[in-house]
Amino acid sequence: MRPMDLQGKNVVVTGAGRGIGEALARAFHARGARVALADLAGAGDVAATLEGAIAFDADVSTEAGNRALVDAAMAEFGRIDLFFANAGVAVGGDVLETPEDDWDLAFDVNVHAHRWAAKYLLPDWLERGDGYFCSTASAAGLLAQIGSGPYTLTKRAAVAFAEYLAITYGDAGIKVSCLCPQGVNTDMLNAGDDALPGGNVVKAAGAVLEPAEVAEAVCATIEAESFFVLPHPEVAEYMQLKASDPDRWLGGMRKLQRTVLGR
Numbered sequence: 659m660r661p662m663d664l665q666g667k668n669v670v671v672t673g674a675g676r677g678i679g680e681a682l683a684r685a686f687h688a689r690g691a692r693v694a695l696a697d698l699a700g701a702g703d704v705a706a707t708l709e710g711a712i713a714f715d716a717d718v719s720t721e722a723g724n725r726a727l728v729d730a731a732m733a734e735f736g737r738i739d740l741f742f743a744n745a746g747v748a749v750g751g752d753v754l755e756t757p758e759d760d761w762d763l764a765f766d767v768n769v770h771a772h773r774w775a776a777k778y779l780l781p782d783w784l785e786r787g788d789g790y791f792c793s794t795a796s797a798a799g800l801l802a803q804i805g806s807g808p809y810t811l812t813k814r815a816a817v818a819f820a821e822y823l824a825i826t827y828g829d830a831g832i833k834v835s836c837l838c839p840q841g842v843n844t845d846m847l848n849a850g851d852d853a854l855p856g857g858n859v860v861k862a863a864g865a866v867l868e869p870a871e872v873a874e875a876v877c878a879t880i881e882a883e884s885f886f887v888l889p890h891p892e893v894a895e896y897m898q899l900k901a902s903d904p905d906r907w908l909g910g911m912r913k914l915q916r917t918v919l920g921r
């Protein structure tokens with residue numbers, strides 16, 4: 659018997675209009691979950707292809723947007739079993755060139771959205787002694803994103819928040835998982851000027867997975883109720899190297915930067 663069976667569970671996924679979020683919604687739906695897909699301009703096109711799925715227009719860059727999303731999903735489902743804070747932005751580059759507005763947006767979507775969602779989910783979850791919070795951080799949150807200060811800082815903070823939730827509320831029945839992939843074949847990695855700074859480094863560092871492969875790894879982790887989802891297994895090795903010899907790890911990252919970015 660698997661600890662977490664997604665069959666019949668009520669699941670909300672943010673950033674579900676495309677990319678990893680869309681693949682997550684499809685994978686949960688395939689396992690029999692009732693899925694609500696949330697995105698800036700809705701995710702109606704995707705929801706229309708999944709029987710019984712619903713879509714919400716939701717901007718998770720504000721506290722009000724997260725509250726409205728949780729309220730709307732509660733009104734629809736009566737209960738949220740699993741909330742996946744997946745929406746993310748890749749704005750900003752180096753510290754010397756990133757406008758303050760980009761720093762704010764990166765923190766709002768990549769970090770604050772997670773705690774705002776948790777703030778409105780936890781009261782019901784704690785009353786019931788049950789609830790599952792998942793977030794999409796990144797391997798950049800465990801290691802670093804060469805070329806992007808905002809991405810490095812916000813993804814590290816997202817990992818830290820997920821760890822905080824697991825520690826603080828694990829004994830109260832709240833489960834937490836945190837997705838930390840390297841390269842995934844989505845608009846964020848590939849979409850020209852709007853793509854993640856340092857995307858070429860990500861592509862050079864290892865395999866670029868398809869969103870559906872990542873979603874399968876997520877489902878296996880949720881079914882096992884484990885914390886980290888590491889679809890690229892080498893990320894665990896890099897973490898060990900970083901912990902055991904930080905100076906060597908930093909030297910290796912600088913070498914990667916020189917090799918791929920020429921600086």
Ligand SMILES: NC(=O)c1ccc[n+]([C@@H]2O[C@H](COP(=O)([O-])OP(=O)(O)OC[C@H]3O[C@@H](n4cnc5c(N)ncnc54)[C@H](O)[C@@H]3O)[C@@H](O)[C@H]2O)c1
Binds near residue numbers: 675697698718860
């Ligand atoms: N693609 C990769 O290589 C990669 C690697 C590691 C982590 N990630 C993370 O995976 C997550 C999904 O990214 P993706 O690769 O699918 O990129 P993507 O750009 O294809 O999808 C991101 C989605 O988030 C939505 N979104 C952005 N801001 C939002 C907001 N304020 N409110 C609601 N929705 C919003 C977008 O509309 C979009 O549909 C992100 O958190 C990203 O940082 C991606």
